Amino acid sequence: MHSLQDAAGGSLSATAGTEFAERAAVVARDEQGAGVAGVTVEFRIVGDTDSRFADGATTATATTGADGTATAPVLLAGEKTGEFTVRATVVERATLPGVDHRATVTAPPRADALARAGTTEPTAAAGGEFAERLTVTATHKGAAAAGVALTATMIAGTDSSQAADAGPYFKDAQGEPVRTLAGLETGADGTLRLPRMYADDRAGTFLLRVTAEGGVTLTIELHVD
Missing domain, CATH: 2.60.40.10 (Immunoglobulins)
Structure with missing residues (x-):
């Protein structure tokens, strides 16, 4: 050789x-x-x-x-x-x-835009389950952004970044209510399908905020009858 x-x-x-x-x-x-x-x-x-x-x-x-x-x-x-x-x-x-x-x-890509797939208003009856699982799309310069770290939070109000203490919620592995989900990540196509959401006994309009690493946010209204 x-x-x-x-x-x-x-x-x-x-x-x-x-x-x-x-x-x-x-x-x-x-x-x-x-x-x-x-x-x-x-x-x-x-x-x-x-x-x-x-x-x-x-x-x-x-x-x-x-x-x-x-x-x-x-x-x-x-x-x-x-x-x-x-x-x-x-x-x-x-x-x-x-x-x-x-x-x-x-470094993993940072999204410059977040959008929700679909146009149906997320709605649930008090004490019930939201019928639709929301899908969020992350893009960078118009192209799908894979591997983007996301956090989903049921926020207390439009001017707040704190999690609400009542209203819609997700469930943790033990089935307990949680209003912040960290460690989420978009897939190869730049999308993330959020877990199912549930309503407590409080009716009204609530806010879900999805935040991408780097600070880009998407706020979605949730309606509980």
């Missing part, structure tokens, strides 16, 4: 908390430029990062196939943004130059 060359064709990039779409890959060649099969290659994550291979490790090995190519396992982006390196070297060939693949983890 004469050399190890890049076979990935560019840098690797992913949003924090997601899989890298691309995988590091190299090709082992002999002096005539032909691929060499059966070469064991180590891929190592180098740098200040919490990104890992799918099994949670910072190193992985792969063996070159008939065409001389070895491909690293899927890489998972951590929460730390910035650049790091995936370094490929031939096992037990320390003097043979390796191949560095630059990898970049970017």
Whole structure:
């Protein structure tokens, strides 16, 4: 074996908390430029990062196939943004130059707009359940924004960011009323379907505010008869 060359064709990039779409890959060649099969290659994550291979490790090995190519396992982006390196070297060939693949983890997208899907007014009878589960869409410059962190709060009033102490509510895992849901996130299509909502015994018009990371908000009126 004469050399190890890049076979990935560019840098690797992913949003924090997601899989890298691309995988590091190299090709082992002999002096005539032909691929060499059966070469064991180590891929190592180098740098200040919490990104890992799918099994949670910072190193992985792969063996070159008939065409001389070895491909690293899927890489998972951590929460730390910035650049790091995936370094490929031939096992037990320390003097043979390796191949560095630059990898970049970017911050999750921030939505610049939130909208509600559908036009039917959310309505429930006092003490009952809202028939419709609301769907919220997050966009950035008009395109669907996936992975946007959202918080849904039954607010006390238009000028308040505090959760109300009465009126419509969600339910927690134990079935208890809650009026703030944090840790929500839009899917690949930029949408989030909120959990079911319920009304207590108070009638009137109430407000649900959905807030995206970065501060964009959407306020929805809820009606209880």
